Amino acid sequence: xxxxTEAVKEYSKTGKAKVWALIxxxxxxxxxxxxxxxxxxxxxxxxxxxxxxxxxxxxxPQDKNIPLIGIMGIDPRGTxxxxxxxxxxxxxxxxxxxxxxxLLQQ
Numbered sequence: 001x002x003x004x005t006e007a008v009k010e011y012s013k014t015g016k017a018k019v020w021a022l023i024x025x026x027x028x029x030x031x032x033x034x035x036x037x038x039x040x041x042x043x044x045x046x047x048x049x050x051x052x053x054x055x056x057x058x059x060x061p062q063d064k065n066i067p068l069i070g071i072m073g074i075d076p077r078g079t080x081x082x083x084x085x086x087x088x089x090x091x092x093x094x095x096x097x098x099x100x101x102x103l104l105q106q
Contacts, residue, residue, distance in 0.1 A: 004021035005021050007019070007021065008020065009070035013105045018100075018103040018104060018106070020099065020100075020103060022096075023036075024054045024092055025042065026086070027092070027095045027096070027099070028087055028091050028092055028095055031091055032087075032088060032091060033076055034073075034084075035088065036073070037071075037072055037073020037074065038070070038072040038073060039068075039070055039071045039072070039073075039076070040071050040072060040073025040074045040075065040076055040080075041073060041075070041076050041078050041079040041080045041084070042073060042074070042088065043073075044076035044080035044085075045076075045082070045084040045085035045088060046055075046085045046088055046089060047085070048080060048081060048082040049085030049086045049088070050083045050085070050089065050091050052082065056077070057077065057080070060076070060077055062077075064077060066077075068084065
């Protein structure tokens with residue numbers, strides 16, 4: 001994020017462009033406490049909503065006693081869903097649009 005913040009400073013110097021750096025889940029954490037993970041409920045649900053053909057939950061062990069390697073956050077087995085993903089995507093879009101309007105009014 002540091003590099004993006006530095007880029008915002010650089011591009012904002014002239015005032016000719018409105019620039020905003022963000023990490024998507026940061027702008028919705030107040031509304032979606034489960035936001036932000038790596039291959040957990042959040043990211044899996046986003047992918048289920050946006051690119052469902054890329055998600056095959058059957059490839060994960062069904063036994064929840066078997067730990068999942070590389071997953072940080074809430075175990076997606078039984079928690080990730082297209083519906084949660086759609087809610088998350090819509091919330092992200094609403095927040096991004098609202099902030100874009102604020103930036104344009106400055």
